[in-house]
Amino acid sequence: MAKVLMKGNEAVGKAAIEAGCRFFFGYPITPQSEVPEYLSSELPKVGGVFVQAESEVAAINMVYGAAGAGARVLTSSSSPGIALKQEGIGYISNAGLPAVIINMMRGGPGLGTIQPGQADYNMAVKGGSNGDYHNIVLAPASVQEAVDMVMEAFDLADYYGTPVIVLADGLIGQMMEPVEFNYVCKKELAPKTWALTGKGDGEKHMVENLVIEPDECEAWNKKHFETYAKIEANEQAWEEFLMDDAEYAFVSYGTSSRIVRSAIGYLREAGYKVGMIRPKTLWPFPTKAFEKLDKKIKKYMDVEMSMGQMVQDVAYACNDKNKIEFYGRTGGVVPAVDEIVEFGKKVMGGDK
Amino acid sequence: MAVIFQKTKALTDVKLHYCPGCAHGIVHRLVAEALEELDEVKNAIVAVPVGCSVFANKYFNFDAIQCAHGRAPATATGIKRVHPDKMVLTYQGDGDLASIGTAEIIHAAARGEKITTIFINNGIYGMTGGQMAPTTLPGMKATTAKNGRDPKINGNPIRVCEMLSALDGPVYIERVSVSTPAQVTQAKRAIKKALEIQRKGLGFTFVEVVSSCPTNWGLTPVKAMEFVREKMIPYYPLGVYKDITAEEGK
Numbered sequence: 316m317a318k319v320l321m322k323g324n325e326a327v328g329k330a331a332i333e334a335g336c337r338f339f340f341g342y343p344i345t346p347q348s349e350v351p352e353y354l355s356s357e358l359p360k361v362g363g364v365f366v367q368a369e370s371e372v373a374a375i376n377m378v379y380g381a382a383g384a385g386a387r388v389l390t391s392s393s394s395p396g397i398a399l400k401q402e403g404i405g406y407i408s409n410a411g412l413p414a415v416i417i418n419m420m421r422g423g424p425g426l427g428t429i430q431p432g433q434a435d436y437n438m439a440v441k442g443g444s445n446g447d448y449h450n451i452v453l454a455p456a457s458v459q460e461a462v463d464m465v466m467e468a469f470d471l472a473d474y475y476g477t478p479v480i481v482l483a484d485g486l487i488g489q490m491m492e493p494v495e496f497n498y499v500c501k502k503e504l505a506p507k508t509w510a511l512t513g514k515g516d517g518e519k520h521m522v523e524n525l526v527i528e529p530d531e532c533e534a535w536n537k538k539h540f541e542t543y544a545k546i547e548a549n550e551q552a553w554e555e556f557l558m559d560d561a562e563y564a565f566v567s568y569g570t571s572s573r574i575v576r577s578a579i580g581y582l583r584e585a586g587y588k589v590g591m592i593r594p595k596t597l598w599p600f601p602t603k604a605f606e607k608l609d610k611k612i613k614k615y616m617d618v619e620m621s622m623g624q625m626v627q628d629v630a631y632a633c634n635d636k637n638k639i640e641f642y643g644r645t646g647g648v649v650p651a652v653d654e655i656v657e658f659g660k661k662v663m664g665g666d667k
Numbered sequence: 668m669a670v671i672f673q674k675t676k677a678l679t680d681v682k683l684h685y686c687p688g689c690a691h692g693i694v695h696r697l698v699a700e701a702l703e704e705l706d707e708v709k710n711a712i713v714a715v716p717v718g719c720s721v722f723a724n725k726y727f728n729f730d731a732i733q734c735a736h737g738r739a740p741a742t743a744t745g746i747k748r749v750h751p752d753k754m755v756l757t758y759q760g761d762g763d764l765a766s767i768g769t770a771e772i773i774h775a776a777a778r779g780e781k782i783t784t785i786f787i788n789n790g791i792y793g794m795t796g797g798q799m800a801p802t803t804l805p806g807m808k809a810t811t812a813k814n815g816r817d818p819k820i821n822g823n824p825i826r827v828c829e830m831l832s833a834l835d836g837p838v839y840i841e842r843v844s845v846s847t848p849a850q851v852t853q854a855k856r857a858i859k860k861a862l863e864i865q866r867k868g869l870g871f872t873f874v875e876v877v878s879s880c881p882t883n884w885g886l887t888p889v890k891a892m893e894f895v896r897e898k899m900i901p902y903y904p905l906g907v908y909k910d911i912t913a914e915e916g917k
Contacts, residue, residue, distance in 0.1 A: 338748060364748045368741065369774035376738035376771070380714065380745025383732050388745070406735050511730045511746055513710040513753045521724050522732040525717075 318493040323458045323483070324349035326494050327391070327417055328357065330465040333498045336387040336415070337363035340377035342370060342396060345429040346485035347419035350391040371396040375403025375416075382412040383522040385510025387469050391417035393485065394435050395426060398443070404478050405444025410522050411539070413472030415465065416450075417481045419488035422647030430647025431485035431570060436624035439480045440598045447536050449543050451479040451550065452597040454568040458492035460595075466498045471550065474502040475542055482597060484620070486570045486649065546599055553601035554593040557583065561590035562611065563663050566629050567618040568594045571650065575618050578655035586667040589659060597625070605632040612638065614662050618655060619643045675699040677708045679728045688881040688888025691720055691787065693845045694854070698785060699727060701859040702754065707866065711754045712746055714739040716768075718760035719793040737768020740775035743782045754865060755782045762792045765801040765825050772831070779836035779870040783861045786827060789878040790899060797883035801825045804902055808885075824902065828875050832908040838870035840908040844877040846895040850905070864912060877903050 321329070328350050331339070339358055341351040355365045368374035374390050381388040392400060397418045407414050418439065422432035437443075439452045451471050455461035461483050468479040511520050526532040557579060558564065567575040572593045582589050592608075592615075594601050615638050617629050623641045630636040642658040644650045677699030685691045702708050711729040715721060717736035724731030734742045739757035747755040764772050764786050772784065791809060792798040799809035799816055802824050806815040816824075828842045839861055843854035854876055861872035877899050879891035886894060907913070 338745070340745065366744065366748065366778075369770050373738065373741040373744075373771050373774065376735055376741035377745035377748075379734070379738075380732065380742035380747075381749050382745070383742070384712075384746045384749035386749040402735055403738070410732075511712045511732060512750060513712060514730055515709050519728060520730045523724065524733040524735075525721055 318495045320491050321458065321494050322349060322489065322491050323461055324419065324488040325353040326458050326462050327465045327481070328353040330462040330496060331389045331415070331469070332357060332361055332363070333496045334387065334466040334469040336389050336469060337361065338381045338386045338388040339363070339390065340366045340368050340374040340381070340388070341390050341392065342368050342374050344393045344396045346421060346431070346488050347391050347393045347417070349488070350417065371399035372402060375400040378414050379403050379407050379410070379412065382407060382414045383410065383511050385507040385512060387473070389415045389417070391419065393419045394421050394423050394432065397435060397438065401438070401444040404450065405446060405448065406524055407478050408444070408448040408450065408539075409446065409524050411476040412522070413476055414478045415468040415472055415481065416478055417465065417483065420482065420484040422645065428647035429485065431620065431649055432645065432647055433484060433569060433571060433620035434622070434624065434645055435482065436597065436619070436621060439482050440600070440628070448539060449477070449546075449598055451475070451477055451546060452482050453479065454482050454595060454597050455487060456569050456572050456593065458487060458490065459494045461487055462494050462496060470500050470502045470504070473504050475546055477542065477546075482569070484570050550596060551599045551601040551603050552595040553604045554595060555590065555604065556593060557590035558592065558608070560588050562666070563587065563589040563614050563616065563659070564608065564612050565589065565591040565616045565618055565659070566594070566625070567591060568597060568625070571618050571620050574650055574652055575655055577652045578659060581652070581656045582659050587659065587663055588667070589663065600628045600632060602632040613666070615639050616659060616662055617641045618650070618658070620649060621645050675703045677703045677728050679726055681725045683726060684722060685719065686882040688879065688891055689719070690789070690845050690876070690878040693851060694785065694787060694876050694878070695723065695726055697851070697855040697858050698756070698758070701855060701862055702729070704859065705862055705866065707754045707862065710752070711756065712750070714743040714746065714755070714757045716757070716759040716763035718763045720758055720760060720787065721794065723758055737763050737766070738771055739763070740768065740771040740780070740782070740784065744775055744778070744780050747780060747782050751781070754862060757782060757784045759784065759786055760793070761786070761788045761790065761800045761802040765827050772827070773834070776831045776871045776873065777834050777836040779838070781865055781868055781870060783865045783872045783874070785858065786873065786875040787878050788827070788875055788903065789880040791880045791883045793880050793883055804898060826903060828873070828908040831873055836871050837873055837909055838911040839864050839872040842875040842877065842903060842905050842908065844895060844900060844905055846879070846892040869911065875903070877905070
């Protein structure tokens with residue numbers, strides 16, 4: 316398929332359709348409203364269903380029902396809306412159902428701002444709903460990668476039976492880039508024999524959420540954690556940028572990693588041996604990327620559009636919290652390249 | 668020997684956990700019998716609530732999903748949109764439907780979702796132990812309104828059938844009870860009619876069952892049914908609140 320110029324929010328909608336998603340339940344919120352707008356006109360053309368829900372809470376519980384019924388299903392929102400969806404995300408997770416949730420993050424907390432942010436890292440990666448659970452969290456840094464990750468998200472969700480969050484931000488949602496759509500399912504997916512379809516002549520299907528006996532509830536949790544262990548073993552993804560000779564490494568994801576990439580160009584020109592580890596999965600966090608580098612990297616420079624929500628994960632991954640320096644802007648402020656260059660020079664000093 | 672009566676196959680043999688005198692058992696059976704008589708057990712999917720009937724999925728012998736508190740109409744919407752040819756029901760209590768799930772039931776009704784909601788109204792939170800419900804009558808005692816519900820302090824009850832019948836989306840709304848044999852017969856008729864309307868794909872159908880909670884009302888089962896007749900029904904009058912099919916028949 317030839318490349319087309321598309322706005323991020325519309326491109327992720329098209330990506331979902333290309334991946335076989337026919338059901339979307341959502342609610343308008345800036346800066347992602349083009350996702351429901353696009354799907355409201357495009358889904359009916361392919362026999363799909365778009366429902367504008369009365370709230371984010373209702374939307375995610377519609378997703379719960381559609382996922383239980385065996386469908387590939389999507390919802391999208393932005394930070395405060397994703398906060399509202401946490402109830403349903405927990406239920407979907409507990410029931411072991413597949414669903415894809417796109418978060419075009421904006422500055423917070425509360426109503427915050429409508430400008431791009433990355434301060435929902437903890438909400439996505441560390442939980443957000445109640446109980447012990449994980450979401451798979453994918454972090455695109457371009458419109459093309461958002462497209463690819465939305466497609467992959469459906470396969471991961473179906474394969475592991477978990478919610479998958481595509482954690483982008485308002486900048487990726489609002490900007491236009493050339494994209495192509497080449498969906499190929501890379502997972503061997505089992506038929507959804509558990510789905511609510513009516514029992515017909517067979518046994519009834521049940522999607523359960525209450526496990527009232529503590530021993531059974533613990534066993535239920537542990538079964539999920541067996542799945543999470545497989546995900547941690549198999550699905551870590553990251554990009555290494557100019558890391559071959561690097562003595563210093565930026566760690567950054569999504570939109571902030573684009574700015575870091577430009578900053579690295581200037582720092583390399585100035586003679587610094589610096590590269591970047593860019594996590595593409597935030598959960599599972601790509602600890603494998605750090606295991607092989609640990610000894611030779613002098614400092615890890617974490618750059619985020621938050622007050623440092625990823626820092627603890629980087630510290631855990633590199634196993635030396637003293638090696639970490641952080642620079643962040645928050646509340647909808649996107650850092651400039653100059654700021655990152657200055658931060659890098661300050662950390663690295665004259666060490667070229 | 669000829670079988671003149673047998674338990675509906677749309678209920679499992681799992682032992683009900685409900686208190687003595689609770690009407691959930693009656694209403695479960697009516698829903699199950701109605702589906703069986705319509706030969707729709709194989710096509711039925713029920714969204715069950717948080718509340719005393721949270722385990723209804725174990726009692727109904729057809730597909731079921733346990734929903735978040737109040738969200739059954741949203742979850743049922745998701746299911747029905749995926750399987751428009753199946754019979755999709757929600758079974759909800761008054762705290763679930765008329766308090767925490769008010770938005771979900773109003774909007775499912777307003778959208779005209781082609782589902783059937785069975786609403787059990789006994790004016791109290793049962794599972795959590797007798798707290799005030801949105802439908803607790805004025806003067807009725809609850810653990811969070813110990814001197815009885817005072818509308819000046821605790822607000823007023825909600826009449827759900829009356830409220831939903833103001834919307835264009837629903838096609839059939841009826842309030843029934845199960846405090847007498849005649850009422851039980853009428854309740855079953857209403858549930859069956861709602862399901863038949865859903866099968867025809869005509870729109871949203873809603874049956875409220877004015878019910879009892881002997882345990883949390885502090886009454887014997889017999890006295891609780893008397894309370895339904897003497898106090899609950901006067902506040903929540905029985906009858907058809909909306910029926911597009913009857914209007915079309917005129």
